[in-house]
Amino acid sequence: MILRILMGGFAGGIVMFAWLSIAQMSPVGDAGISKMPREILVTSTLDSGVGGTGGLYVFPASPEAGPDVPSGFMVYYPDNVFYGAMDARILWELAKDICQAMVLALLMALSGRHDFPFRIGFAAGVGLLAAITTHFSQAIWYSFPLSYALGQSAIVLTAYVLAGLVIGILMPRRLMPVTRYAQP
Numbered sequence: 496m497i498l499r500i501l502m503g504g505f506a507g508g509i510v511m512f513a514w515l516s517i518a519q520m521s522p523v524g525d526a527g528i529s530k531m532p533r534e535i536l537v538t539s540t541l542d543s544g545v546g547g548t549g550g551l552y553v554f555p556a557s558p559e560a561g562p563d564v565p566s567g568f569m570v571y572y573p574d575n576v577f578y579g580a581m582d583a584r585i586l587w588e589l590a591k592d593i594c595q596a597m598v599l600a601l602l603m604a605l606s607g608r609h610d611f612p613f614r615i616g617f618a619a620g621v622g623l624l625a626a627i628t629t630h631f632s633q634a635i636w637y638s639f640p641l642s643y644a645l646g647q648s649a650i651v652l653t654a655y656v657l658a659g660l661v662i663g664i665l666m667p668r669r670l671m672p673v674t675r676y677a678q679p
């Protein structure tokens with residue numbers, strides 16, 4: 496039984512990784528993200544503006560800045576992290592997706608329910624919680640575009656449903672029965 500749960504979690508993680516990879520390369524993965532029209536003008540001043548240090552920045556830095564001051568949220572790296580091999584990032588993403596699916600499989604097993612529709616609904620519920628918690632908080636607190644939050648949430652929800660389908664198929668139909676101890 497434990498082996499089938501682990502197999503389901505592993506296979507679910509592979510499916511989750513495949514879906515997330517495809518979805519992030521699709522137009523839905525870019526929803527709400529715009530290209531900078533005058534990129535050279537902006538990037539040429541960023542290095543001196545942030546002191547050559549990469550990081551996550553919010554501006555204006557002062558909460559006392561008036562309503563007419565531009566504001567934003569920016570991830571900046573002095574070197575192009577998008578250039579070259581992505582081997583390490585792909586492996587980390589795969590490991591993360593397998594871990595997520597393993598946790599999903601464990602939660603499904605702990606639910607004590609073995610019917611397939613419940614498992615799919617359970618996976619969808621967990622996926623919805625993950626999507627809302629992450630992406631809508633970014634829209635609320637950092638003013639990420641709603642189209643970004645909706646697109647990314649749809650991708651995450653779909654990933655959990657697909658992983659749930661695979662886990663639901665591979666997990667045992669009957670989980671170990673709960674044993675009741677005789678009362679003296």
